[in-house]
Structures are given as structure tokens and as C-alpha cells.
Amino acid sequence: MRNRWLIAGLTLITCYATAQKPAFDEAEKYDALQLQKLTGSLTPVPFFSADGKSFTFTVEAPVSKARQVYRVTPSAKTKEPAKDTPSSLPKTFKFYGTDTSPDRQWQLYAQDHNLYLKHEADSTGKALTSNGSLFNSYSSVAETNMNGHTPTNACWSKDSRYFCLIRKDNRRVPTMSVISSTSFGRPYLNTYKYEMPGDSIVAQYELYIGSIDADTLRKINIAKWPDQEVQITGSKLPEKEIYIIRRKRTRDEMELCAVNLETGVLRVVIHETSKPFINEDMFHEYIVNEGKDIIWWSDRSGWGHYYHYNSEGKLLNAITTGDWTAGKLAGIDTLKKCIYVYGYGREKGVNPYYAYLYKVNFDGTGFTLLTPETATHGVFLSPNREYFIDHFSTINQGPKTIVRSTSGKFIMEAYQPDLTALYASGWQAPEPFVVKAADGITDLYGLMWKPFHFDSTRKYPIISQVYPGPQIETVWTEFTVTDRYNNTALAQVGFIVVCMGHRGNSPIRNAAYYKYGYGNLRDNALEDDKYGLEQLARRFSFIDSTRVGIFGHSGGGMMTVAAMGTYPDFYKAGVASSGNHDNTIYNRTWGESYQGFSKPFAKNQALAKNITGPLLLVAGEADANVNPAHTMRMSDALIQAGKDFDLLILPGQSHTYEGVYKRYYEHRLRKFFAAHLLK
Known part of the structure; x- marks a missing residue:
């Protein structure tokens, strides 16, 4: 009996001896603010x-x-x-606003929400409209009732005869409000127009064309779809026609239209359909050579590529093709008729999120890789299109800046930062990894941060930093010491911190990957995250799969609560900051694009009864993006379910926490996970 008690006592002592002590001092040492002091400039911006x-x-x-x-x-x-x-x-440059005509003789401006035209030689302008009002203004800052001159964002014709502008009618759009208690004097109430999914009343758009010879504006008939959105696009100095894009509210159709400046006649140039929604995050259009050439992005093949149209909307050819994604253009050479385009996933055996630069002619010939290094590249093309500056790096390879000719030939090295002090401090880059999605087929790419005094014989809790997109994945490919969520510092407390992509999270991959989560906005990333963490725990003996934490901001806050309510036995603690827990009251564009109109939104409140682990909810008091009502509704659901939770409201903060409030939040996050996972 005595031996049994002795063994039990030794076991208890061993448990206490192996309990991890939070290394808050180490976290502070490697906080983003401290690391910034050790790096200096990483990728300087060139000025030509x-x-x-x-x-x-x-x-x-x-x-x-x-x-x-x-x-x-x-x-x-x-x-x-x-x-x-x-x-x-x-040095002789004189600044003119966008509302100034190309010949510098005419100026457009708004006053009391109406439009005025003034000749350079005149002291006052003539009124072109009289029906402007608050929230239905001819000014681009219509939401403020200003009596002074305000901009209009008008587009002038090349010959300075015509101008056009979009007028947005928000008068009947409902409002939301937030309060800032830290403002000087009385608490400040910010009331703003806000469209929510399914709203019967949303903003309406009108297009007007004016002339320096006319005293009024001409309203153009642009009607096609109910509640469509309209924007002017193409050249800022059109000759005979202006181009607009109109978007269907269902987000699965759009049109490029040309409007004759003299007659006001509208014609459809390109009609695009993409189900279940158009990839607006990668989409772009370029109208060049006075409309003779139109470069149009589409994922109609299942991959995002550019297509070449003529001015009449006839498809001439695909410019890029293949099982990879053509991203944004770095530049266009209109004389040589070629584009410089970022590409993702074309180079085999390479992380598909690495950005490479390619050159290709309008007709699809002459396709050339210009940046061969296995890295993410960011470039600046010279105005004369003779050379470009190339910043390239990976998450664990410091940046280098070189100069290349636009044929891809290396010219010289321009800059490489001194990282001696950074590495001397003991800092280490996060480690890339690849796991499978829950389908067992799709590769998911991620990053792992370890404590810098890592001991492979120990067991560490693992924390998943999450963001479910769909417009981006927070898995960096370029070199960084100040990742957005300060994961480096969190890991030093005594955790393995990871982030990974999930199906439905990134517009960079193919259409099937990006649109995987359509209609399942709350839950689409949950299964992949859990499955990925389980793979890591099997792969690495130092990961303790019984102590799993999760945290995220905005969409990541939503995902954190959803994960804890869906897999309460797996995720043991979570921190959800500024989460859009109830997407029925979130941004209309977001909800109607990614959830659609047919399937009801799943709300985090419905999961409150399932949550068993410690949960910290955080919100900025003055957040006009994800209104604090999201966090309050989640809090109410937890109270109704009789659940214990922690709540932190940051006074005066918007969706992005700043200064002392950001640091306070991060300190609370570290202490929260230390208290609940380092046991």
C-alpha cells in the first residue's frame, strides 16, 4: 500500500514538473513591434x-x-x-483634380449636392442640376452634408467636350449605428447607410453625360436588372464612347457596355456568366488602344484566364490558358500589344500561391516566364517598359530586390536588407507544411510557428489561427516578421501556432476550390481545419491533440465560434474577435455573393448550446464593418444557454484595433490561451 501511494505521489509530482510555464517575456521580446526595429526596410518602393x-x-x-x-x-x-x-x-508638375478637363480649361465640382461647371477664366460656375440631395448627391462624398466644393469623380472625354458620372441613390437604404464612448465630450453616435443580405431596398445607380456646351445633364438608360450595380471603367480619357460595367444582384452575371458620348446610345460589348458567382476578387478588365482591344478576365474554363476581344465584343482569342490562374496585370504595353501578368500554380511542384510574372502578347503568342526564382514576386514596371524592379522572397527566405529587362534578362541587384540583427535575436521563420483537405485529395498549404526554445521531446498545445475567406487565405508566401496576427509572439508563450488554407478560401486557386463553400458560408472551412490539425498531430509527436485552441478575427472570429460549437470535444479554447456571427446583418455583397439567395444563413447563435470550452468574445465598440451587434447577439445566445464565457469590448475601436488597444487585446489573447491550454 505504501508503494502504491509513493507511485501516485511521484506521478503527481511529475505532472506538475512537466506543466508548462507561460513564457510571456519571450512573447514580448518577439512581439511584432520589437521585431520591426530589427529589420529596417524589406521591400522599398521605387519612384521613377x-x-x-x-x-x-x-x-x-x-x-x-x-x-x-x-x-x-x-x-x-x-x-x-x-x-x-x-x-x-x-518638378514642374501642377496638380489638377480628376474633375478637371484634360485641356485644363474646365472644372466640375459639387456644392450642396448639385453639380456645377466652371470655366478656368470664370470666378463662378454654372449650375447643371438642382435635384441633388443628401444620399442622392452628385458629389462623391454625398454622405456628408457639406456646403463647400466637393469632388464628383467625373470622367472627361479626351477632347474635353464631354464628361460623365455615376449618381448613387442611397436615400431609402436603412441605417445602422455604432457609438464611440472615447470621443471628446459627448459619446459620438455614428449612423451610416448599410445594406444587408436580402434587403428589399438597396442603392440605385444612374449614369449621366454632360457637355461644356449644354446647361443640363443627359440621363442615360442603363436599366437591365433590378438592383444592379454600375461603375464607369476603361480609359479615363475616352474619345467617342465610355465604358461601364453593370452587375446583376445575384452576382453571377455582368456586362461590359459602351455608351456613345454624343448620342447616349448604349450597346452591350461583353456578357459574362459564371455560376454560382463571379470571382470579383480576381476579375479585371482593361480597355486599351481606344477600345480596339479589350482584355477580359474570366474563370469560364474552370481556371482564371485573360481573353482578347475587339471593340465590338467579338472574342478573338484566349491570351492565357492552362491549369493555373492568371492574376492581376502588372502592366500593359499597348504599342507592343503585350501584357505582364502575375500567375499562380503554373510552375509544377511549387506552392501554387507563389506569384510569378509572365509576359504574353495579346494574341496569346510569346508566352514567357520573366521571374524564374522559386518565390513570390512583386514587380514595378518602368514607365518606358524597358525594365522592371522585382522584389522576391519566400516565408523563410529573406527578400531581394533586383532589376530585370522586360525580356527577363537580369540587369543588376538593387537592394537586399540586412537581417543580421534579426537572426542574432534568435528569431526563426515559420515552417511551411502541406496537408490534405477532408476529401483526402486536395492539398492545403499552411505555416507553423514554434517556440524558439523548442524541445522536440515535449508536448505542446496547438493553436489554429483561422480565416475562412472566401476572398483571401491568410497563409503568407512572402517573407514577413510581422504577420498580421502576431503569431510569432503567441508561439513563444509555449504553443505550436498554425494557419492553413481550406477549400473555399482563396480566389487564387481554381474555380472549384474557390467556390467550394458557396451556400455554406459559416461551416465550409470547419471540416478541413480539424482534419488538417489531426494530420499534423499524427505527423509530429510534439503536438498534443488533446489541447487544441483556435482564434480568428472577423470571418475568423465567426469560424472560431462555429468550430467550437461544431466540434466541442476537439477545440478546447477559442478567442473570437469582431466575428460576423450573424451574417443576416452583415454586408449584403458578402452574403449575397457567397451564400446566395436560396439557402438560409446558418447563425453561430444556434451553436451556443454545444460550446463547452472557454471562449473569449472581443469586439470594437465603434466597428461599422462588423457591427458589435454580432458579438452582442452571440453573447445573448450564450447567456440564454447558460454558458460561461469572457467578453472584451475595446472602447472607441473600429474593425481594426490600433495602438494600445491592439496590444491589450493581444496580451489578453496570450493570457487566455495560457490559462486554458498550458495546464
Whole structure:
């Protein structure tokens, strides 16, 4: 009997001895604010000379923060210190607003919500309208009842004769409100127009064309779909026609239309349909060479690619093709008729989120890879299209800035940051990994942060930092020491911190991946996250799958609560900040695009009864994006279910927490997980 008690006592002592002590000091040492001091500039922004033959950039040294300006002349392969401040504007440049005609003789402006036209030689303008009002204004800042001159965002014709603008009618759109208690004097109430999914009353759009010779505006008939959205696109200096895009409310159809500036006649140029919704995050259109060439993005093949149309809307050819995604354009050479396009997933055996730059002619010929390094590339093309600046890096390979010709030939190295102090501090980059989605087929890419005093013989709790998209995945591919969620610092407390993609999370992958979660906005990423964490726990013996935490912001906050309510035996603790827990009161574009109109929204409140683990809900008091009502409704559901939870409201904060409030939130998050997972 005595031996049995002795063994039990030794076991108890062993348990206490192996309990992890939170390393808050280590977390503070490697907090994002501290790491920023050790890096200096990583990817400086170039400013080109007026002729494009040289560029300057400013860099800040690590630790000392001394600043230095350099001038690079690629043709001479020289880099030298410069005394002048970088500027992309010639010294004789005179600024004119977008409402000024190209010949600088006419100025449009709004006053008391009505539109005025003033000649350069006149002291006052003539009124073109009299029916403008608050929330139905000709001003681009219509939401403020200003008596002074305000901008209109008008588009002028190249010959300075015609102008056009969109007028948005928000008068009947319902409002929402938030309060800021920290404002000076009385608490400030911010009431704003806000459209929610399924609203019967939403903003309406009108298109007007005016002339310097007319005293009134001409309203153009642009009607096609109820509650459509309309924007002016294409060249800012059209000649005979302006181009608009109108979008169907169901988000699965759009049209490019041309409107004759003289007659006001509208014609449809391109009609695009993509089910169940159009990928607006990658979509772009370019009207070049006075409309003779139209470059149009579509995922009609199942992959996102560019297509070449003529001015009449006839499809001439596909510009890019294949099982990869053509992303945004870095530039267009209208004379040589070629584009510079970012591509994802074309290079085999490489992370499909790495951005490469390619060059291809309008007719689809001459396809060339310009940035061969296995990394994510970000480029700046020179105005003369003779060369480009290429910043490239990976999550665990520091950045380098080089100069290449637009044929892809290496010219010179321009900059490489000094990371000596960073590495000397003990900092380590996160580790990339790949797991399978719950279908057992699809690859999911992720990152893992470890404590820098990592001991492979120990067991660590694992925390999943989540964001379910659908418009982006928070899995970085470029080098960073200050990841958005400060995962480095959190890991130092004594955790393995991971983030990973999930099906339905990224517009960069193919259409099937991106649109996987349609109609299941709340739950589409849950199964993949759990399955991915389970794979990591089987792969790495240092991960304790009995101590799993989860946290996220905005959509990640929604996912955190949904995960804890769906898998309460798996996720043991969670922190949900500014989560859109009830998407029926969230942004209309978001809900109607990704959930659709036929399937009801699943709300996190319905899961309150299932939650068993510790949960911290956080919200910014003045958040006009995800209204604090989301967090209050979730709190009410937990109270109604008799559940214990923690609630933190950050005074005066919007959707993005700033300064001392951001630091306070992050400290609370670290302490919360330490209290509940480091046992």
C-alpha cells in the first residue's frame, strides 16, 4: 500500500514538473513591434524619373533607423546615394483634380449636392442640376452634408467636350449605428447607410453625360436588372464612347457596355456568366488602344484566364490558358500589344500561391516566364517598359530586390536588407507544411510557428489561427516578421501556432476550390481545419491533440465560434474577435455573393448550446464593418444557454484595433490561451 501511494505521489509530482510555464517575456521580446526595429526596410518602393530611365528609393537601416536615398540607373548598372527626395513627378508638375478637363480649361465640382461647371477664366460656375440631395448627391462624398466644393469623380472625354458620372441613390437604404464612448465630450453616435443580405431596398445607380456646351445633364438608360450595380471603367480619357460595367444582384452575371458620348446610345460589348458567382476578387478588365482591344478576365474554363476581344465584343482569342490562374496585370504595353501578368500554380511542384510574372502578347503568342526564382514576386514596371524592379522572397527566405529587362534578362541587384540583427535575436521563420483537405485529395498549404526554445521531446498545445475567406487565405508566401496576427509572439508563450488554407478560401486557386463553400458560408472551412490539425498531430509527436485552441478575427472570429460549437470535444479554447456571427446583418455583397439567395444563413447563435470550452468574445465598440451587434447577439445566445464565457469590448475601436488597444487585446489573447491550454 505504501508503494502504491509513493507511485501516485511521484506521478503527481511529475505532472506538475512537466506543466508548462507561460513564457510571456519571450512573447514580448518577439512581439511584432520589437521585431520591426530589427529589420529596417524589406521591400522599398521605387519612384521613377519622368523619362523612366532611372528610379530612386529610400531605405531605413535596422536598429539605428538611419535613412538613405539611392538612385539606380539600370542602363549603366549603377546605384549611388542620392540627396533629393524620391518623386515620380517632374518638378514642374501642377496638380489638377480628376474633375478637371484634360485641356485644363474646365472644372466640375459639387456644392450642396448639385453639380456645377466652371470655366478656368470664370470666378463662378454654372449650375447643371438642382435635384441633388443628401444620399442622392452628385458629389462623391454625398454622405456628408457639406456646403463647400466637393469632388464628383467625373470622367472627361479626351477632347474635353464631354464628361460623365455615376449618381448613387442611397436615400431609402436603412441605417445602422455604432457609438464611440472615447470621443471628446459627448459619446459620438455614428449612423451610416448599410445594406444587408436580402434587403428589399438597396442603392440605385444612374449614369449621366454632360457637355461644356449644354446647361443640363443627359440621363442615360442603363436599366437591365433590378438592383444592379454600375461603375464607369476603361480609359479615363475616352474619345467617342465610355465604358461601364453593370452587375446583376445575384452576382453571377455582368456586362461590359459602351455608351456613345454624343448620342447616349448604349450597346452591350461583353456578357459574362459564371455560376454560382463571379470571382470579383480576381476579375479585371482593361480597355486599351481606344477600345480596339479589350482584355477580359474570366474563370469560364474552370481556371482564371485573360481573353482578347475587339471593340465590338467579338472574342478573338484566349491570351492565357492552362491549369493555373492568371492574376492581376502588372502592366500593359499597348504599342507592343503585350501584357505582364502575375500567375499562380503554373510552375509544377511549387506552392501554387507563389506569384510569378509572365509576359504574353495579346494574341496569346510569346508566352514567357520573366521571374524564374522559386518565390513570390512583386514587380514595378518602368514607365518606358524597358525594365522592371522585382522584389522576391519566400516565408523563410529573406527578400531581394533586383532589376530585370522586360525580356527577363537580369540587369543588376538593387537592394537586399540586412537581417543580421534579426537572426542574432534568435528569431526563426515559420515552417511551411502541406496537408490534405477532408476529401483526402486536395492539398492545403499552411505555416507553423514554434517556440524558439523548442524541445522536440515535449508536448505542446496547438493553436489554429483561422480565416475562412472566401476572398483571401491568410497563409503568407512572402517573407514577413510581422504577420498580421502576431503569431510569432503567441508561439513563444509555449504553443505550436498554425494557419492553413481550406477549400473555399482563396480566389487564387481554381474555380472549384474557390467556390467550394458557396451556400455554406459559416461551416465550409470547419471540416478541413480539424482534419488538417489531426494530420499534423499524427505527423509530429510534439503536438498534443488533446489541447487544441483556435482564434480568428472577423470571418475568423465567426469560424472560431462555429468550430467550437461544431466540434466541442476537439477545440478546447477559442478567442473570437469582431466575428460576423450573424451574417443576416452583415454586408449584403458578402452574403449575397457567397451564400446566395436560396439557402438560409446558418447563425453561430444556434451553436451556443454545444460550446463547452472557454471562449473569449472581443469586439470594437465603434466597428461599422462588423457591427458589435454580432458579438452582442452571440453573447445573448450564450447567456440564454447558460454558458460561461469572457467578453472584451475595446472602447472607441473600429474593425481594426490600433495602438494600445491592439496590444491589450493581444496580451489578453496570450493570457487566455495560457490559462486554458498550458495546464
